[in-house]
Amino acid sequence: MEPRNGSWTRIATIVLLAIGCLWVLRPFLAASLFATAVVISSWPMYLVLLRKFGGRCTLAALTMTLTLTLLVIIPLALVAYNLADNVGVAYEQITAALKQGELLPPAWVREVPLAGPWLDDYLRELVASRDNMMDFAQRMIEPARHYLLTGGLMLGTGVIQMSLAAFVSFFLYRDGHTLVRVVSVAMHKLVGQGAANVIEIVSLTVRGVMYGLLGTALAQALVAAIGFTIAGVPAVPLLSVLVFVASLAPIGPPVVWIGAALWLFSQHQVGWGIFMLVWGALLISSVDNVVRPMLISRGSSLPFILVLLGVLGGVIAFGFVGMFIGPTLLAVGYSLLNEWTGTPDMIVVQAEHHTDRND
Secondary structure: OHHHHHHHHHHHHHHHHHHHHHHHHHHHHHHHHHHHHHHHHHHHHHHHHHHHOOOOHHHHHHHHHHHHHHHHHHHHHHHHHHHHHHHHHHHHHHHHHHHHOOOOOOHHHHHOOOOHHHHHHHHHHHOOOHHHHHHHHHHHHHHHHHHHHHHHHHHHHHHHHHHHHHHHHHHHHHOHHHHHHHHHHHHHHHHOOOHHHHHHHHHHHHHHHHHHHHHHHHHHHHHHHHHHHHHOOOOHHHHHHHHHHHHHOOOOOHHHHHHHHHHHHHOOOHHHHHHHHHHHHHHHOOHHHHHHHHHHOOOOOOOHHHHHHHHHHHHHHHOOOHHHHHHHHHHHHHHHHHHHHOHHHHHHHHHHHHHHHHO
């Protein structure tokens, strides 16, 4: 009985120690998980830099960290700042218009092809009861302002988390080889002979999900930038960054390109407004259906429902960076479950058997 009691004591001590460590690191957990996913995804690039810098780990790690800051964190910070500023200005303008009692459909509505005159007449009838419409508009404007400011606050919090993640990633890059050896030994003790395979699955899955999310967002932002430039929409860089961010969220880029189309209509550029709607529907939003599955499938055949739940649950649990963390964690768990249970082979066998039986 003595050895067994000693074993339980050691296990309890290890569990308590692990809980204590997680409790201490809890405020930094989201940033640390995001930094780990970024480092795993960009590790091949870091190895290339390490060779070019003659094995100087600190210089290579600093270069990767500064690149992350310049390409991701600074643009997001600018978007958060502009969003907060523009929401305040728009709120003041709409409030002033409501106080003056001017609540008529804009002139460009009548210029919309086919449905323009009918839509204009309908809106004018709708606002005919001026008192009711003014009351309704004033009730709706405050929730809308609150919603937009909440989104800007979440984006700002994400910038802070990403800044902390960039700081953590520097040390993960610099001490990466040592950490890899420690993880390999620990996985070998836990899993046994299959440790190397498990580590490979985790690495491929993380890279697949990160490449899928970021690659899709980048592709949609580039396509959107081309469309904005052709249509003559102002602030193309800012709107492109907004498309990049929106493509990571469930709401998607339509929020941005529909807004751009409405702005074109308000400027009496009906043709370009229609062009923007067609460009957004057929090109910007369609990129997601082609690029994301292609990139994610390289590391993991993650079902779309898990990607969606991962994004939503990740945002609830970790904030903005949860858009990356949630799908990544679910993808790793899904891939490991498939590997340990042999589910993919069973699915293939069942599908082939079903096909043969139908033939």
